[in-house]
Amino acid sequence: MSKNPVTRRQFLSYTLTGVGGFMAAGMILPMLRFAIDPVLTAEASGDFKMTDKKIADITAEPVRVDFKYEQVDAWHTSETTQMAWVYKNEAGDIVALSPICKHLGCTVNWNGSEKHPDQFFCPCHMGLYTKDGNNVPGTPPRGPLDAYPTKEKDGFLMLGTPEENPFVRKK
Numbered sequence: 444m445s446k447n448p449v450t451r452r453q454f455l456s457y458t459l460t461g462v463g464g465f466m467a468a469g470m471i472l473p474m475l476r477f478a479i480d481p482v483l484t485a486e487a488s489g490d491f492k493m494t495d496k497k498i499a500d501i502t503a504e505p506v507r508v509d510f511k512y513e514q515v516d517a518w519h520t521s522e523t524t525q526m527a528w529v530y531k532n533e534a535g536d537i538v539a540l541s542p543i544c545k546h547l548g549c550t551v552n553w554n555g556s557e558k559h560p561d562q563f564f565c566p567c568h569m570g571l572y573t574k575d576g577n578n579v580p581g582t583p584p585r586g587p588l589d590a591y592p593t594k595e596k597d598g599f600l601m602l603g604t605p606e607e608n609p610f611v612r613k614k
């Protein structure tokens with residue numbers, strides 16, 4: 444028999460403390476994660492995604508650029524595909540427009556309607572946008588297409604998170 448035997452009362456006390464601590468951690472950790480998530484999200488939104496579009500190949504004609512990346516959502520990782528309409532404007536800026544229509548979210552296409560050449564066309568409700576992404580008055584969209592911030596890395600185009608279209612505001 445040992446000199447300091449653990450009494451039944453001590454054993455119960457240690458066990459309950461351990462179990463209680465484990466359960467408290469289970470409740471507190473998700474709350475902490477929820478509290479700091481905006482910080483993590485803000486950091487992630489600054490990320491630029493690599494595309495396979497060479498900067499040197501970008502012309503004045505908008506072309507579709509698809510790009511993939513891994514999206515981490517808590518413990519789940521999935522591959523996400525996005526696309527942009529990319530061209531070089533008269534000022535030499537690279538313009539990368541979001542294809543998501545500002546009316547109800549359909550996908551717009553460059554030169555998608557024979558009746559409206561050199562415009563972005565949304566087939567869902569006949570929405571139209573000019574080349575810089577500005578919505579054409581009299582059609583359903585109420586605002587310009589968003590634009591991706593752009594960066595160059597090793598001669599290739601990188602795209603950030605779509606934001607308010609700066610090319611329309613410059614006018």
Ligand code: FES
Nearest residue numbers: 544546547565570
């Ligand atoms: S969703 Fe594009 S015009 Fe309605």
